[in-house]
Structure formats: structure tokens, C-alpha cells
Amino acid sequence: MTRVIAVASGKGGVGKTTITANLGVALSTYGEETLVLDADVAMANLELILGMEGKSVTLHDVLSGDAEIEEAVYEGPGGVKVVPAGISLEGLRKIKLDRLENALSKLVQNVDILLIDAPAGLEKDALAAIAAAQEMILVTTPEVPSISDALKTKIVANKLGVEITGVVINREMHDKTFLTINEIETILEVPVIAVIPDDPEVSRAAAFGEALVVRNPKSPTSNAIMQLAADLIGENYQPIEPDKKSIIAKLVEGLLGRR
Amino acid sequence: MEMPIISPSIVSYADELNFNQLLEDLLKNKHNGFIRVTSGSYEGYILFKNGNQVAASYDKYSKLEAVESIKSIIKENDTLIEVFNLKESPVDYLINVNKPYLIESGNDVYDVLNELKKSDHDEIENPNSHAETKSSRKKLESESEITEESNTETTQYIPKPLNNEPKPTQKQTIQQTEASNEDKPKFTLENESKIELSNSEVKLKQSNPSNTEKILVDDSTYSNESPSEKEIQIQKDAVEDIEKKSTIEDESIDRSTLLKKYGIKEINETDVENILYSYKGGSIDDNDVEKIELTLMNKIKKSILGIPKIMSAEVLVFLDNTHELSGNTNIIIEHESKGFFSRMIGESRDTENLRRQIINIAQIEIKKSFRKYPEIINNFEINVEIN
Numbered sequence: 001m002t003r004v005i006a007v008a009s010g011k012g013g014v015g016k017t018t019i020t021a022n023l024g025v026a027l028s029t030y031g032e033e034t035l036v037l038d039a040d041v042a043m044a045n046l047e048l049i050l051g052m053e054g055k056s057v058t059l060h061d062v063l064s065g066d067a068e069i070e071e072a073v074y075e076g077p078g079g080v081k082v083v084p085a086g087i088s089l090e091g092l093r094k095i096k097l098d099r100l101e102n103a104l105s106k107l108v109q110n111v112d113i114l115l116i117d118a119p120a121g122l123e124k125d126a127l128a129a130i131a132a133a134q135e136m137i138l139v140t141t142p143e144v145p146s147i148s149d150a151l152k153t154k155i156v157a158n159k160l161g162v163e164i165t166g167v168v169i170n171r172e173m174h175d176k177t178f179l180t181i182n183e184i185e186t187i188l189e190v191p192v193i194a195v196i197p198d199d200p201e202v203s204r205a206a207a208f209g210e211a212l213v214v215r216n217p218k219s220p221t222s223n224a225i226m227q228l229a230a231d232l233i234g235e236n237y238q239p240i241e242p243d244k245k246s247i248i249a250k251l252v253e254g255l256l257g258r259r
Numbered sequence: 260m261e262m263p264i265i266s267p268s269i270v271s272y273a274d275e276l277n278f279n280q281l282l283e284d285l286l287k288n289k290h291n292g293f294i295r296v297t298s299g300s301y302e303g304y305i306l307f308k309n310g311n312q313v314a315a316s317y318d319k320y321s322k323l324e325a326v327e328s329i330k331s332i333i334k335e336n337d338t339l340i341e342v343f344n345l346k347e348s349p350v351d352y353l354i355n356v357n358k359p360y361l362i363e364s365g366n367d368v369y370d371v372l373n374e375l376k377k378s379d380h381d382e383i384e385n386p387n388s389h390a391e392t393k394s395s396r397k398k399l400e401s402e403s404e405i406t407e408e409s410n411t412e413t414t415q416y417i418p419k420p421l422n423n424e425p426k427p428t429q430k431q432t433i434q435q436t437e438a439s440n441e442d443k444p445k446f447t448l449e450n451e452s453k454i455e456l457s458n459s460e461v462k463l464k465q466s467n468p469s470n471t472e473k474i475l476v477d478d479s480t481y482s483n484e485s486p487s488e489k490e491i492q493i494q495k496d497a498v499e500d501i502e503k504k505s506t507i508e509d510e511s512i513d514r515s516t517l518l519k520k521y522g523i524k525e526i527n528e529t530d531v532e533n534i535l536y537s538y539k540g541g542s543i544d545d546n547d548v549e550k551i552e553l554t555l556m557n558k559i560k561k562s563i564l565g566i567p568k569i570m571s572a573e574v575l576v577f578l579d580n581t582h583e584l585s586g587n588t589n590i591i592i593e594h595e596s597k598g599f600f601s602r603m604i605g606e607s608r609d610t611e612n613l614r615r616q617i618i619n620i621a622q623i624e625i626k627k628s629f630r631k632y633p634e635i636i637n638n639f640e641i642n643v644e645i646n
Contacts, residue, residue: 122534148523155526156534179521186514187523 002108005115005165005232006133008157009140010149012043012120015170016139018202018212019225020117021049023137025211026229028080033112035073035081039100039129040119044085050076051209058086062103069103077211081111104132113233121149122156130157135165138190142169142178151188166193168228173198194228196221260304260316261356262293265343273338281342286310292345293353298332305329306357308350314360321360551628552576552586558624559590563617568595574621585638588621593646614643 007020017040024036038046041060047053055074061067062083069083076082108114118129130136136157140150154164167188169181172195181192199221205212213222223239230237269276273296281294289310296303296317303317303325315325317332332338345353354361518525555576563572575589594613621641629635 127534144521144523147521151523152526156531159531159535183512183517186512187517187521189514 002111003113003135004104004108004133005113005135005137006039006118006130006157006162007115007137007139008118008126008130008153009120009138009146010122010151010153011140011146014120014139014141014146015196015202016120017045017117018049018206019137019139019168019170019196020115021046022211022213022222022225023229023232024080024082024115025050025076025078026213026226027113027115027233028078029213029226030229030233030235032233033081033110034115035083035107035111035113036076036115036117037083037104037107038085038117039125039132040117041085041125042119046082046117047084048209049206050082050211052076052082052084053209055084055086058084059103060086063099065099069106073107077214083107100128101132122152126153127156127160130162131160133162136162137165137193138167138188139170140167140184140188141171142173142180142184144179147179147184147187154188154190164190165232166191168192168194168196170196171198172196193231194224196224260306260314260353260360262295262304262306262343262353263345263349265345267295267341268292268344269340269342271340272336273333273340274336276340278333278340281340282312285342290344291347291350292343295339295341295343296329296332297339297341298335298337301332303329303332304360306350306353306360308347308354312362313350313354314357315362316357316360322362325360326362548578552578555586555588555625555628558628559588559621562620562624563590563592566613566616566620570594584635586625586640588625588639588641589644590617590621590642591644591646592617610645614645617643 007016007023009016017038020036024034027034036046038044038059040046041063044058047055052074055072057067057071059069059072062069062072072083074082074084104114104116116129116133118133119126130153136154138150138154138157140146150167157164167184167190169184169192172178179187181195185192197220199212199219201216201219202212202221205215208215212219213225216222217226218240223237227237227239229235269281284290285294285307287310290307291309293304293306296305301318304315305312305326306314312326315322315329317325317328320328333340512520517523553576556574559576560572560574563569563574569592571593573591577587577589579585579587592613618641622636622639625636625639626633
């Protein structure tokens with residue numbers, strides 16, 4: 001049976017889309033037929049992170065009634081299937097979210113895991129994305145506003161009958177000014193299933209339009225996401241240690257242009 | 260109570276040690292340090308400064324209650340008593356960090372302790388008979404060796420079983436003792452001012468028997484030697500451990516306290532219902548179209564009938580939801596006829612004004628019905644027929 005997992009956050013800008021994109025690629029590398037659907041029709045970013053912008057048919061077209069969902073499925077890095085939302089705001093008003101449910105029912109027929117990148121907030125579009133899922137991963141940063149919004153999202157999701165799989169803490173900086181993992185667990189009453197460190201590699205990968213787990217699998221963030229993916233499907237993951245080259249070796253490589 | 264992780268100078272089961280004699284001798288010797296009393300999973304502490312009990316805790320109790328609780332458990336077989344020595348400055352620091360447990364001056368705790376001493380007066384041992392530990396327990400024997408090595412200033416006691424107490428059957432694990440091997444790092448507390456970490460930085464916490472890296476305070480190391488870098492590093496590591504433990508303690512704060520601490524408001528049931536209502540109501544289902552039409556008809560009709568001289572009004576609303584919500588509104592009104600002269604002067608102008616007024620009213624009602632989507636009015640065609 002296909003697992004439909006919404007990745008939601010409450011607050012925007014916590015790295016939800018980045019985690020969804022990379023988690024989708026990670027699940028795909030484990031051999032799971034994974035489809036990532038960007039339900040953030042107003043602020044679509046998934047296609048930028050995966051370098052898949054400019055696709056002719058998107059979720060916009062499907063929700064507007066101008067295309068079938070099968071036409072909007074594309075193959076992304078690592079074999080992951082992607083339904084981009086479509087970046088253009090043109091025709092946003094034509095969208096009918098009722099059609100999302102119908103589109104999802106068609107998508108689940110051919111995949112093991114369907115990841116939905118839900119929009120931030122608790123507007124109609126966000127709720128439609130959450131309500132369409134069976135499970136939800138709550139993404140938050142260890143900051144108070146983010147936790148506060150995540151709490152609201154969790155409560156509403158519970159009301160919609162969606163099971164909360166766990167919380168992913170993104171951009172963890174081990175700073176005492178932020179909430180601790182246990183504090184977050186206590187407030188949200190949901191277990192923390194992954195802690196993603198703050199990593200400049202994420203921004204670099206996004207700038208290149210590549211999934212971080214593909215571009216830099218040795219980075220701490222990649223390891224954390226691969227571990228999360230493994231935990232979701234009950235697999236084992238052995239973290240990839242970064243190369244421990246000496247400064248001189250790196251300097252020589254740099255001079256020789258091998259980097 | 261917050262206590263440092265150090266090695267005890269005396270370790271004994273309660274049935275092998277005269278607790279009252281111990282208290283007397285600690286007072287006599289102006290002891291600085293603390294004693295830990297462990298019974299099962301509960302721990303009690305009494306902090307001493309110059310031989311006086313200055314703070315106490317046991318399980319959830321503090322101050323006098325804690326002392327009374329400790330009194331009640333010292334006769335139990337498996338109660339373990341450990342004596343820890345400190346210099347005066349760490350004691351001052353511990354007094355500072357354990358303010359909630361301070362036994363205030365004038366408190367009747369001393370009376371209780373005196374009573375305690377009197378009650379077991381016969382069992383008082385000679386404080387000077389402190390050569391070796393005669394404990395039958397192997398673990399305690401090893402501890403007694405450490406006690407000998409430590410060469411403490413505090414008087415040591417021979418743990419001797421009380422006559423009226425049965426032999427313990429349950430062996431108390433003395434990890435503190437096991438931890439104090441010679442290969443363990445040692446550092447002095449005497450030269451604390453020379454160590455980078457100030458007292459305020461060093462958050463000494465309650466000792467944890469499971470902690471593998473323990474700080475040993477051995478009187479033999481009470482010298483004027485300044486600590487090496489390694490020793491400082493060990494202390495830093497210990498502080499880090501303590502901070503970790505502090506974090507764990509913070510985490511045990513209950514949820515309501517945390518929500519209050521961070522100013523996070525929990526969303527109430529009504530708000531959730533409102534959010535869900537906007538979600539369910541915001542998306543127009545085809546089944547809802549008829550209901551919307553009926554609602555709009557009634558609203559527009561009611562408003563139009565408020566215009567003077569309107570005798571009757573019929574409103575028909577047709578919505579189209581196939582692509583984007585749009586509608587057609589037909590309004591038929593009947594109004595009072597005017598006299599012939601009036602009709603001659605300006606009937607046409609009045610009729611036009613009335614038509615415009617009715618259209619405005621209908622538009623307002625439509626906008627009011629779609630508050631979050633006022634642009635919908637552009638998708639409505641309104642026709643007015645006046646009879």
C-alpha cells in the first residue's frame with residue numbers, strides 16, 4: 001500500500017522543501033518508488049532545488065483542469081518522480097484544490113511512497129495538502145516562532161485525522177539560545193525523528209539545482225537525511241564519513257585543479 | 260541538591276557505621292564537604308561547612324524534612340553512607356547554588372540531629388579508631404583502601420556493624436568506589452583561582468555513579484602545585500558533562516512550563532474549528548452551488564425590499580462553477596406607480612436611479628458573501644427589470 005506522507009511546517013522558510021526534495025531522492029536510492037509532489041502552488045520551489053524548472057505541464061495545469069496528472073510527472077535525480085507545481089502565478093486563480101484529491105488518487109497507483117511538499121501556514125492550500133496525506137512529517141527549526149507554528153499545524157493535522165510520524169529539526173546549530181530537542185519534543189508532544197545540522201552545503205546545492213544527497217553525500221545534512229529515509233522504511237544506513245585529507249593535500253589538489 | 264562528582268573519603272553501609280558519631284565528629288573536626296546517603300534509588304545529601312549542616316535534601320524533601328527523612332533511612336540495611344571532603348571555597352559555592360535546600364539559622368534541625376545523636380548514644384564509636392575498614396563486603400574493602408590512600412584531614416571511621424541490626428542481604432553497588440582507581444585523573448580544587456574556569460562557570464552537579472569520568476578530590480593532592488593542562492581539560496570535560504546533565508534536567512520541565520517560558524500559545528478547539536471551517540468552506544463544491552444561489556437570492560431580495568416604494572421583488576441567481584466561479588443575477592421588481600404629472604416630469608430619471616441602486620445593493624450582497632474573494636463581482640452579470 002502506498003504511503004502518502006505530507007511534509008509540513010507551519011512557518012515558512014524552515015527548509016521544508018529542501019528536506020522533501022532530498023528525502024524523496026534518498027528514498028528513491030533505497031529502491032522505493034517515490035514520487036514528490038510540490039503542492040505549494042503559490043510558492044513553488046521544489047523544481048528549483050531539483051533543477052527541474054520550466055516543465056511544460058505542472059500541477060497548476062492539473063488543478064486548473066487543463067491537463068491530467070500523469071502528464072505532470074517527471075523523472076528527477078536518483079530516479080525519483082516529481083510533480084512540479086509550476087512557478088508561474090498566472091492562472092493561480094483558476095486552480096481548484098478539489099482536483100488535488102482526484103490527482104493524488106491516480107498517483108498512488110504506481111508508487112510506494114508519495115511525498116507531498118505542503119505549503120506553509122494553515123491556509124486552504126496547506127490544509128488540502130495535509131488532509132490528502134495519511135502521515136505527516138513536521139519540519140521545524142529550533143526557534144520559538146517555528147515551534148509555535150509547528151504546534152498549530154500539528155493540532156490541525158491531528159484534527160484532520162493525519163498521523164504525525166515525527167518532527168525533523170532543521171538547521172540545528174547547537175546554540176543554547178534555541179530550544180533543545182527534548183524541549184521541542186515536550187512542546188509538540190511528537191518524537192524528533194531527525195536532526196539536520198545547519199549546513200552551507202544545502203544552499204550551494206540549491207544554487208546548482210542539485211539534490212544535496214547526490215551532490216555531496218558525505219555532508220552531515222546528507223547523512224542525516226539518508227538516515228531519516230532509512231528510518232522511515234526500516235532500512236539500515238551507514239553514514240558516509242567525510243574525507244580527512246590534510247590541509248597540504250587539499251592545497252596541492254587545489255593547485256593542480258583536481259577539486 | 261547540586262553536588263560535585265568527587266571521590267568519597269568514607270564509604271560504608273549504615274549498619275556498619277554509627278551515623279550519629281559521624282555527625283558529631285564532623286562537627287568536632289569542622290568538616291567542610293558533604294555526606295551522601297543512598298537508599299535504593301533515593302539519595303540524600305547533607306552539606307557541611309565548618310562542621311555545621313548548612314543544607315540538606317532527600318528525594319523530594321529539603322531542609323529539615325530532608326534531615327528527618329535521612330534519619331529514617333539510616334537504620335536500613337542497604338543504606339549507603341558516603342563522606343566527601345571539600346575545601347571551604349567549593350562549599351561556599353555549593354551553598355550558593357543550593358539555596359533552596361539551605362537550613363536557615365535558628366532552624367530546629369539541630370535539635371532533631373541532637374535527638375538523633377542521643378537516641379543512639381550507646382552506639383557511639385571511638386572517633387580515633389580509624390585504622391582500617393573491617394567491612395565484610397568486598398567492595399567496601401576496596402573503598403577502605405582508597406580511604407587510607409587519600410590521607411584525608413577528616414577523621415575516618417571503622418565501619419562496624421550495629422549489634423541490633425541484621426546483616427544486609429542486598430549488596431549495594433558502589434560505583435563511586437570502583438571509579439576511584441589510581442589511573443583516574445586527579446586535580447586539585449585548592450588552586451581554583453588559577454584554573455581558567457571560575458566558580459560561577461563550574462556548575463557542579465549531583466554526582467552520578469554511572470559517570471565514567473569522575474573528578475577525584477583527594478586530600479593528598481591538596482598541594483600548591485598548579486594544575487596541568489590535562490587536569491584543566493579534565494575539569495572542562497567534567498563541566499561539559501555537568502552542562503549536559505543540566506540540559507537533561509531542563510528537559511524534564513513540564514510542557515505547560517515550557518509553553519509559558521517561550522510564550523507559545525496552544526491553539527484552542529474553537530480556533531481549530533475556525534481554521535477547518537475556512538478550509539472546508541473556502542473551496543466551493545458543486546453540491547454547494549445551489550445553497551449559495553439560494554442564500555444570495557434571499558439576501559439580495561431582503562435588501563431590495565428595504566427600498567421605499569418597492570412593492571415586490573423577485574431575484575434569480577444562477578452560478579456557474581465549471582471553470583471559475585461566475586454568476587448571473589436577474590432581478591425583477593415592482594414599485595408604486597406615480598401620478599401622471601410626476602411621470603411626465605422625471606420618470607425616466609427615477610427609474611434609472613432605482614436600477615442603479617438595485618444593482619449596487621446586489622453587488623454589495625455578493626461581495627459580502629465572498630468576503631475573501633471580492634473580485635468575484637467581476638464574474639457576475641446583474642440584470643434588473645422594473646415594472
